[in-house]
Amino acid sequence: MTVEVREHQKTPLWRNATFLKWVAQIGVLIALLALFALLGREALKNFNQSGISFGWKWLSDPTGVDIREGIDTSPDSGVRALAVGMVNTLRVGISGIVAATVLGTLIGIGRLSKNWIVNKLSTIYIESIRNVPLLLQIFFWQAMALVLPQLTTDDVGTYWFKASNKGFGLAWFRTDGGFWPWMLFVVAGIVVGRYVSRYRHRIQEETGRITYPGLSWFATVIVFAAVGWFAWPILRILAPVWHGIASFFRALPPIVYPIVGAIASIGFAVLWIRNFFESRRTPAGFGKLTDDDWFRVIFAGFSGIALAIVSFVIGGFVLTTVGGDKATVAELIGRGIANVFDWFGRSFEVTSGSPIVGSRPEVIVKGAGFVNFSEGGVVMSVPFFAIWTGVTLYTASFIAEIVRGGILAVPKGQTEAAMALGLRRSQYLRLVILPQAFRIILPPMGNQYLNLMKNTSLGIAVAFPEIVQVGTTILNQTGQSLPVVLVWMGFFVTLSLGISAIVNYYNRKMMIVER
Amino acid sequence: MTMHETTPERVLGDDIVIAEGVKKWFGDFQALKGVTTRVKEREVVVIIGPSGSGKSTFIRCLNRLEAHQEGTIIIDGTELTNDLKNIEKIRSEVGMVFQQFNLFPHLTVMDNITLAPIWVRKTPKAEAEATAMELLERVGIPEQADKYPGQLSGGQQQRVAIARSLAMKPRIMLFDEPTSALDPEMIKEVLDVMKELAASGMTMLVVTHEMGFAREVADRVLFFDYGTIVEEGTPEHFFTNPQHDRTKLFLSQIL
């Protein structure tokens, strides 16, 4: 008996799965672009009707904004004011992330502790902090700091530590003449130490003799730092080199920068596509690419070209500088780089001072009966204290739960196997349990970091000059709401993408190899 | 001192495991109701019994994965108490192989095996790796050293787990149903390794349902039920002439 095979029919287009998928992908993309274009046009129209012209001139215009704390308290331009706000946001955010991670991990482990007191304290901490709105907590810490004693003329003097309702003064270090030449020694120590530790590691692998590779790396850095502490003035001979590099960048035609940008973005796309093809290569030969794969490749290629074009567009953008003259962004980049090297050169010309000096907080009389901290030491203002303590404790309570969940998710058999091998608790926690818990913990931990960064914008409630507070002030002065909002969004999106990229990188590194 | 011969190369030595009236409760449920037995050096003891009879609990008490509450356990002259030093000493002398392998999934086969020698015994890495390679050859999978556990078959994983225990040069090996999670075709490769280990003179306590293994290798069989040893004797005794009704019932169910 023979099987009848009907003649192969051509599939009509509307039933072709491949075709439909492509139409859907491209359709969504076009719809999205159209939506953005439409929204942008409407917004512009409304702006023009309301008499405010949408623009970026406020970035370089002098502002009357005074900022209560930061790298510059009376910035000369809008962009400078925003930069101060950004740095303040990053200060709270980054130090908060570090502190919340340490605290949260300890409390998370504490909640698993068999020690009754530790266990209950951790539980109480988590339950009370997690269930109170963050804004209230920030107000609470502000109130706590404001009931501290006032500074009076009796307090004038120098301290190691001083708590007051003007903030907390703490003895700290500051850089002095010779810091940067000394840093060059330290960096050289780190690089040389890496080779030393590699070499000693190899010896240990080959002979089994314990050679302490990590310790010898550390020792190398210490030796370089110690020598550099006294020897840094000789690096004065490098000053002309830095100035030379500065002149080189000043002489470079500005068109170079967009070209570099374009090459980088296209190169990045090519690299991505190559890696992608590489990842589809199996021992059995080149795997067949699906439509989705092709879409990604084409998308990556287009993005590369689009970014290249964008870098030329941005590079050619003409801005008015604070000095009043006009320059393209590319020219400004060139000037910026040259200025950095010139500044570096100048700091190498210094021959007096000591790289790092101790500095203690000092209370002084500032004008008629007005007492406050001077520049000395490090002073944590009340708003900084309130927002920092608030976001750190709040995020730590979530991190604690994530850490606890991650540790509990590691099968009990892992602990038993490690114990049966004779490993001590501290050893198996570090070598067996935490590395496995880490890969479960990492993705939700990244979310908490993003939340913490975004929550710093509550600083506006206690008048902490972070990016949103500074932006609001500018917005009120200039009426340029849309551009300011765009800057905010751009800042937070960049920050979030940065954190995500770091988390994803580690996530991929930690991934457990399965069949 | 009694010296009784089994196979020409395997001469039993002194008592190395002594359990006297070992009792263990989980809450108000008593899992062990006074277990008394002695195991000699180089002896192979197989433990059988119905589910929930306390077999696992007993051998887990021998390296303090569970703490017994009454009775005495003495391993190679060291008594198991709350003394951390004793527990540490005993754990480094007693190896254990689990039903679920419990390999460390984030480490390669090589790192799984060298972890404890390096951190507990402070063996230089190069030496630990050389020993690990020898052990991998002994269990028949030297070519898998750089793979991760997730990339191996069940039988291969269990053989790595045995090699990992052996790397600590234990004097006693405990096996808790080492083949129960394996497909039939992989059971033999693991049993072969265990037979070779027994022939080499290792003291072994094995919880298993593999009666073929018991008949071939065991010096003695313990039958557990309701937290006590109901009957013990040579494999011959069990297969030809069991005394207790519960033993007969159990053997009729699994043979």
Ligand SMILES: Nc1ncnc2c1ncn2[C@@H]1O[C@H](COP(=O)(O)OP(=O)(O)OP(=O)(O)O)[C@@H](O)[C@H]1O
């Ligand atoms: N951690 C525990 N908490 C409470 N009860 C337990 C615990 N571990 C074991 N038990 C109980 O103790 C009894 C003996 O358990 P054990 O695991 O020793 O049995 P087993 O003989 O090994 O059985 P199986 O053949 O099923 O492995 C069982 O009734 C079990 O439910």
Ligand SMILES: [Mg+2]
């Ligand atoms: Mg069991």
